[in-house]
Amino acid sequence: xxxxxxxxxxxxxxxxxxxxxxxxxxxxxxxxxxxxxxxxxxxxxxxxxxxxxxxxxxxxxxxxxxxxxxxxxxxxxxxxx
Numbered sequence: 001x002x003x004x005x006x007x008x009x010x011x012x013x014x015x016x017x018x019x020x021x022x023x024x025x026x027x028x029x030x031x032x033x034x035x036x037x038x039x040x041x042x043x044x045x046x047x048x049x050x051x052x053x054x055x056x057x058x059x060x061x062x063x064x065x066x067x068x069x070x071x072x073x074x075x076x077x078x079x080x081x
Contacts, residue, residue: 001038001064003015004039004055004056005056008055009042009053010053010055011053012030015030015054037059038056038063039054039055040054040055040057041053
């Protein structure tokens with residue numbers, strides 16, 4: 001989600017390389033994010049090869065912001081203990 005938020009639209013290969021995970025792991029995560037409406041998926045052909053691109057949705061961006069706020073609160077509480 002962070003990669004899509006900071007980089008905009010990314011293809012499967014770029015995400016896989018950047019996250020350093022296996023195809024199946026990335027595919028499973030992306031499917032879950034798509035199912036809840038956090039990302040958009042676009043499939044096309046580039047140089048006669050299939051290409052799948054992903055982009056964060058408004059709902060995904062909002063969910064990411066909420067997650068970051070929650071984690072910041074957790075870290076702040078840890079610092080105060």
